[in-house]
Amino acid sequence: MDIDAEQLEFLMSQAIDGQLSAEESERLKRDLADDADARAEFERMKRLNDLIGQWGGRPAPVADDHAAHVLGQRVRQDAEFAISRVLDGEEQAEGDWAAHAQRDPHLGLLAHQYRRLERVVRAWGSIEPPIDHERLYERLCETIHAEAAGRVSQWPRRIIRLYTPLAAAASLAIVAGLWWSMRSGPPTMVPGPARVEFALVGPPAAAPQAKPVVEFSFDLAPDAPIQSVARAGEGSGVVISVGGFMGPRERPSDGVDEAVF
Amino acid sequence: MVASGQQVEDRLVDAELVRRTLEGDTEGFDELIRRYQRRAVSVAYRLLGNAHDAMEVCQDAFLRAYRSLESLKDPERFGPWLMRTVSNLSLNFRRSRRQSTPIPVDDCLLSGGEEGMGSDWMASAGMPPDEALASELGVAISKAINELPEKQRLALVLFAIEGIAQKDVADTLECSVEAVKWHVFQARKTLKEKLADYL
Numbered sequence: 001m002d003i004d005a006e007q008l009e010f011l012m013s014q015a016i017d018g019q020l021s022a023e024e025s026e027r028l029k030r031d032l033a034d035d036a037d038a039r040a041e042f043e044r045m046k047r048l049n050d051l052i053g054q055w056g057g058r059p060a061p062v063a064d065d066h067a068a069h070v071l072g073q074r075v076r077q078d079a080e081f082a083i084s085r086v087l088d089g090e091e092q093a094e095g096d097w098a099a100h101a102q103r104d105p106h107l108g109l110l111a112h113q114y115r116r117l118e119r120v121v122r123a124w125g126s127i128e129p130p131i132d133h134e135r136l137y138e139r140l141c142e143t144i145h146a147e148a149a150g151r152v153s154q155w156p157r158r159i160i161r162l163y164t165p166l167a168a169a170a171s172l173a174i175v176a177g178l179w180w181s182m183r184s185g186p187p188t189m190v191p192g193p194a195r196v197e198f199a200l201v202g203p204p205a206a207a208p209q210a211k212p213v214v215e216f217s218f219d220l221a222p223d224a225p226i227q228s229v230a231r232a233g234e235g236s237g238v239v240i241s242v243g244g245f246m247g248p249r250e251r252p253s254d255g256v257d258e259a260v261f
Numbered sequence: 262m263v264a265s266g267q268q269v270e271d272r273l274v275d276a277e278l279v280r281r282t283l284e285g286d287t288e289g290f291d292e293l294i295r296r297y298q299r300r301a302v303s304v305a306y307r308l309l310g311n312a313h314d315a316m317e318v319c320q321d322a323f324l325r326a327y328r329s330l331e332s333l334k335d336p337e338r339f340g341p342w343l344m345r346t347v348s349n350l351s352l353n354f355r356r357s358r359r360q361s362t363p364i365p366v367d368d369c370l371l372s373g374g375e376e377g378m379g380s381d382w383m384a385s386a387g388m389p390p391d392e393a394l395a396s397e398l399g400v401a402i403s404k405a406i407n408e409l410p411e412k413q414r415l416a417l418v419l420f421a422i423e424g425i426a427q428k429d430v431a432d433t434l435e436c437s438v439e440a441v442k443w444h445v446f447q448a449r450k451t452l453k454e455k456l457a458d459y460l
Contacts, residue, residue, distance in 0.1 A: 084446035088420075088427070116460050117453050118421070124402045125422030129306040129315060137298055140320060141291045144327050148287045 008035075012042045013112060045109070075100070079107050083114045268426070271296075272337035279336035282327070290327055297340060298323075300423060301347045307418040308351040310403055318354050322347045341429040348415055348433055398459050405455040409448050412436070416444035417452075 011028045014020050020028065032039045079100035085093030101107050275296070281289030301322060305315035326343050333342055406414055412434055419430045420441060431438045453460065 080450060081443075081446050084449050085442060087449075088442060088445065090442075113453055113460050114449060117449060117456065120398070120456070120459065121402060121417075121421060121452065124399060125307065125418075127399070129302055129312045131302055131306075131312050131316060133299060133302070136302070136316060136319075137294060140294045140298065140323050143320060143324055144290050144294070145287055147324060147327060148285075 008038055009041070009112060010116065012038075012045055013109075013116075015042075016045055044105075075104075076107075079104070080110065080114070083107075083111050086111075087114060087118050271340070275339040276336035279330060279333060279339055282330055290330075293339065293343075294323055297343055300425075301343060304344060304347050304418060304423055305351045307406070307422060308348065308414065309354060310407060314354060315351075318347065318350045322350050325350075338432070341425075341432040344419065344425065344429070345433040345435075348419070352411060352415075398456075401456060401459065402452075405452050406448075408455075409451060413444045413448040413451070416441050417448040420445055421449075 008028075008031055011020065011024060011031070015025065015028055032042060079097070082093050082097040082100055086097050097111070101111070275293065278289045278293050278296075282293070298319070301319045302312075302315050305318040305322075306312060309315050309318065322343065326339075326346055333339065406417065409417065415434055416430060419425045419433060420427060425433075427438045427441050430441045434441060434444070436444075
């Protein structure tokens with residue numbers, strides 16, 4: 001069975017890690033025997049692996065090496081970011097990655113790990129959720145249709161819901177206005193001219209000799225001074241009877257030519 | 262990044278369907294569901310880790326989208342807008358398993374158990390199918406992704422797994438495209454360390 005370059009690279013990586021089955025090991029041997037480039041690549045990977053092993057055994061960097069260590073970390077991160085962008089399909093990143101790979105051959109293995117991770121994650125991501133999509137679609141549509149129908153049937157309720165607060169607010173405003181006007185007294189009216197009427201209501205027919213009685217009726221504007229003037233001849237004996245909101249008043253005109261109320 | 266011809270066409274179709282829905286044609290929204298249901302469920306599933314919660318979030322997301330469709334300023338961006346809703350609801354769901362009123366979803370909508378999803382997917386990763394290893398690796402990947410910081414997890418799921426365009430992922434995460442690349446890189450770096458035994 002033919003295998004592609006990526007699978008071959010994977011087999012080589014597994015062989016270096018000592019994780020090949022006997023069957024896979026045989027297959028790798030056959031492929032390497034037929035392909036000089038693959039053999040060269042395999043040798044390169046083994047050397048890299050040895051180098052990484054040696055590097056891994058080194059003591060932790062001391063203070064003198066700190067700057068170089070930080071710089072190395074930074075360069076490595078830049079290289080890893082370039083690998084990630086290549087995996088994203090960003091063409092420009094391929095140049096960045098090539099530059100990093102040229103400077104540090106160790107990065108080939110790193111790129112291999114990232115590619116492998118990407119394949120594994122994508123493969124895992126291709127697993128379909130165990131959902132009956134047709135039935136879910138029907139359920140979602142039913143939900144939306146019910147929502148839409150609810151919107152239409154709710155129009156009268158919506159109107160009530162919208163206008164009830166407005167009506168309540170208007171009622172409150174009216175009540176508040178009435179209360180305010182009552183608290184402040186009756187509404188102010190434009191004062192008009194005072195009106196005074198009088199009528200001769202006496203003496204009664206049964207006693208024609210009795211004193212004549214004149215009845216006054218006042219219709220005064222609220223802000224007008226409560227004052228009315230009645231004039232009668234001095235000593236005429238006319239009784240002035242005043243009715244109105246001040247209550248009845250009677251005062252004989254004897255000796256009085258001007259009555260002020 | 263320039264949108265491809267197909268993306269442009271998809272956006273125009275979305276805009277037309279949104280317009281129809283706003284005019285009262287509910288079937289327009291049915292079509293939007295048809296177009297985005299799988300992706301919405303899949304994103305929620307990757308973020309929540311189980312199908313039942315994913316369906317619940319998906320249903321809630323479509324309902325919210327329908328209710329607030331008028332607020333969508335650019336109808337051509339319905340897809341990213343919906344995915345943002347799905348992502349946010351999924352994250353909220355994770356934070357407090359029940360923050361909003363749950364919408365019950367029938368178990369009959371599940372097409373099978375969530376355990377034992379087979380090992381076929383391993384073949385596409387260049388690995389020999391192995392039921393036990395598939396299960397173990399699947400759990401390890403799921404756990405590693407769930408432990409990522411939110412933005413890294415979203416960026417990885419939306420871009421590297423669901424294949425959503427970086428620009429749209431940036432819209433969803435409300436960040437720049439460069440930030441999306443950085444989040445994806447950080448996520449990959451963490452996964453590489455956590456899954457080193459399998460790589």
